[in-house]
């Protein structure tokens with residue numbers, strides 16, 4: 001995902017010399033450290049940071065599942081009994097709750113706009129000190145996309161349609177109503 005030298009550079013920028021603290025990229029769940037990591041990756045990779053941060057967001061969700069193994073296996077059993085839309089709503093509520101918890105108050109909530117589900121993030125760490133003409137919370141997009149894939153076994157696109165980095169009051173992540181069509185390979 002990230003070359004060795006580049007990763008060391010990023011980790012150095014994040015930990016300010018305390019590289020041992022965060023030898024595992026997965027360990028970067030602390031929001032202040034995450035904010036610094038986000039800045040360093042953007043600086044180092046420019047436009048390519050979009051895909052890298054999306055991938056890190058997806059890995060962060062997988063790590064979250066491992067960390068909360070007991071709770072998540074109970075959730076996965078409950079999900080099997082639900083129709084698709086209910087699964088989406090359920091996992092989005094789990095995410096909103098867990099992201100809010102790390103901020104110690106409710107900062108992420110689920111809303112619906114014309115039948116389209118949206119996660120609203122009122123205090124995104126990725127946006128701190130960033131001013132941008134386009135949304136920057138690609139890590140969160142990857143995190144939500146992976147959560148939806150885990151809960152539904154399908155890929156749902158997530159688009160950040162409003163970002164605090166753009167001067168907007170909140171970050172809004174819109175979830176596609178329909179899953180992506182599976183790719184049909186030409187030689188099949």
Ligand SMILES: [Zn+2]
Nearest residue numbers: 137163164171
């Ligand atoms: Zn944002």
